């Protein structure tokens with residue numbers, strides 16, 4: 001029997017609030033990866049960003065985590081992980097990936113992979129250091145096409161981080177209106193070099209759901225039913241989370257921690 005690579009998907013973002021589309025990203029990615037005949041998707045992780053991310057309108061992680069947990073109640077394979085939000089500072093995405101990969105290898109010690117007769121992994125140092133004689137689990141970053149575009153924003157990502165993401169982990173990128181991921185790859189030498197490790201997945205029902213639009217609709221008193229899980233809508237109402245006041249949070253200080261951090265960076269395409 002062909003040995004499938006057990007793969008976990010990690011989605012990093014604000015999830016402010018989580019929408020049905022965030023959940024769809026996982027389903028679309030899983031279908032695509034299974035169709036390659038190479039992977040078995042064994043889990044999905046949603047990692048809401050730390051409160052210090054500094055994005056406008058970002059409500060506290062306590063609420064974003066609670067809403068995401070309600071949303072994944074209907075999923076048998078996606079879970080929410082609060083580790084990133086519990087750190088004292090905002091963490092670079094590569095740190096989050098490394099953390100979850102380590103955890104994955106740890107859990108592999110005690111839980112044999114389905115259909116496999118694998119030996120436990122001795123090292124937990126990173127994908128390239130794991131022994132090659134066995135099926136090594138993989139962790140891939142799951143994102144929308146707009147996320148891929150942010151790699152081009154000067155001073156937002158360290159070049160070595162992007163290199164590690166695409167070379168060691170890999171990306172699964174879902175199409176999104178207004179972004180052209182194939183063009184992003186063409187425009188970047190680095191992404192082009194590792195395009196074999198970047199899975200572009202087309203959303204076959206085009207939609208433009210975005211958390212920003214959801215927050216806007218909520219502020220206007222419009223219905224967001226069928227765009228956001230009912231349990232999440234009930235939570236938002238109960239806690240009165242999205243108001244004109246919460247939307248003003250971090251106004252003008254957009255991505256302040258990232259701006260400071262940006263001073264140390266060099267652009268991806270230099």
Ligand SMILES: O=P(O)(O)OP(=O)(O)OP(=O)(O)OC[C@H]1O[C@@H](n2cnc3c(O)ncnc32)[C@H](O)[C@@H]1O
Pocket residue numbers: 011012013014015016021022025142143144145146147174175176177207208209210211212213
């Ligand atoms: O308007 P904002 O607040 O930015 O919210 P968002 O809908 O873009 O949602 P997040 O920033 O929390 O995104 C988390 C990830 O989900 C992706 N994503 C969200 N909505 C999507 C959609 O409709 N199509 C494709 N990807 C989407 C996005 O590209 C990120 O990789």
Ligand SMILES: NC(=O)c1ccc[n+]([C@@H]2O[C@H](COP(=O)(O)O)[C@@H](O)[C@H]2O)c1
Pocket residue numbers: 012013014015049053055091092093094150156157158161258
């Ligand atoms: N240098 C980096 O590692 C870097 C830069 C910008 C955004 N990010 C991450 O990308 C995600 C973007 O989320 P939003 O689309 O909600 O802004 C967040 O998880 C954020 O932490 C990482």
Ligand SMILES: [Mg+2]
Pocket residue numbers: none
């Ligand atoms: Mg976004």
